[in-house]
Amino acid sequence: xxxxxxxxxxxxxxxxxxxxxxxxxxxxxxxxxxxxxxxxxxxxxxxxxxxxxxxxxxxxxxxxxxxxxxxxxxxxxxxxxxxxxxxxxxxxxxxxxxxxxxxxxxxxxxxxxxxxxxxxxxxxxxxxxxxxxxxxxxxxxxxxxxxxxxxxxxxxxxxxxxxxxxxxxxxxxxxxxxxxxxxxxxxxxxxxxxxx
Numbered sequence: 001x002x003x004x005x006x007x008x009x010x011x012x013x014x015x016x017x018x019x020x021x022x023x024x025x026x027x028x029x030x031x032x033x034x035x036x037x038x039x040x041x042x043x044x045x046x047x048x049x050x051x052x053x054x055x056x057x058x059x060x061x062x063x064x065x066x067x068x069x070x071x072x073x074x075x076x077x078x079x080x081x082x083x084x085x086x087x088x089x090x091x092x093x094x095x096x097x098x099x100x101x102x103x104x105x106x107x108x109x110x111x112x113x114x115x116x117x118x119x120x121x122x123x124x125x126x127x128x129x130x131x132x133x134x135x136x137x138x139x140x141x142x143x144x145x146x147x148x149x150x151x152x153x154x155x156x157x158x159x160x161x162x163x164x165x166x167x168x169x170x171x172x173x174x175x176x177x178x179x180x181x182x183x184x185x186x187x188x189x190x191x192x193x194x195x196x
Contacts, residue, residue, distance in 0.1 A: 001058055016063060020071035027075040035076035036131055037063060040101055042083045053087040060090040081131050084117040097150065098122055099131030107135040107164060115147040129153075135163030140175040 003009060026033050041049030041056045049056050060080075067073040079097040080090060089095070100114050111130070118128050130137055130152035137152050154160045161169055173180060 001055055001062070012062075013066060016066045017071060020067055020073055023067065023073045023076065024071070027073060031075060033076050034079050034097070036079040036081065036099065039081040039131065041081070042085055042088050049088075053085070056088060057090050061094055064090070064094045079129065079131060082118065084114065084121065086121060092125060095126060097127045097129050099129040101132035102130065102137075103132075103134030103155075103159065107168075108138045108141055110138065110142045110145045110147060112142075112145050112147060115142075115145075115149070134159045136161050136169060136172055138168075139172055139178050143177045 001009070001012075023033065023035075038046075038048045038056065038060055040046060042053075044050055048059055064078065067076070077096045078094060079099050080095040081099050081101055082088065083100070098118055100111065100118070102109075102111055102114070104111070115128070122128070127150040128148075129150045133152055133154050136154050137149075139149075139152065142149065164172070172178060
C-alpha cells in the first residue's frame with residue numbers, strides 16, 4: 001500500500017482482478033452478492049487489520065475502487081464488519097451494510113449493546129446485520145428489545161445451529177420476526193474456475 005510502484009502493489013492489484021473474474025460470473029448471471037471482504041479487521045488477528053485502522057481503510061477503499069471502477073463489478077453489497085470503532089469505518093460511499101460477528105456463551109444474549117452503538121453511529125444510514133453468529137441468534141428476544149437486524153448468518157458445523165436445541169431452533173425459525181426462503185426448485189450452479 002505504501003509504494004504504488006512496487007511489485008507487491010502490482011501483485012495486490014492482480015489478485016483483486018483475479019477475484020473480479022469470478023465476481024463477474026455472478027454479475028453476468030444477475031446474482032446480487034453480499035460481499036464481506038476483510039472481515040474482523042479491528043481484532044488484528046488477520047493481516048488486513050494487523051497494521052491498524054488507517055492502512056485497513058486505505059486497503060478497503062482500494063479494493064472497492066478497483067472492483068467497481070476498474071473491473072466494472074456492480075452486483076456487490078459491501079458488508080463491513082465492525083466492533084463499533086469509527087476509526088476503522090471505510091466511509092459511507094464504500095459500505096452498504098454494517099455487520100457484527102459474535103460467538104456469545106449465552107445464545108439468548110440479544111447483543112443490544114452492539115445494536116445501540118451501531119444504531120447511534122450509523123443513524124439509519126446503513127443496514128445493520130449479524131455477519132457471523134455462533135449458533136442461531138434469538139431473533140424474537142432481539143425484536144422485543146427493539147433490535148431489527150436486517151439478516152443473521154449462523155456459522156457452520158459445531159459452532160452453527162447445532163449449538164441450539166431443536167426446540168429453540170423451531171421457536172426461532174417459526175417466529176413472526178423471522179423470514180426463511182425455500183430452496184429454489186430449479187437452479188443452475190455457478191462453479192469456480194477460469195472463464196469459459
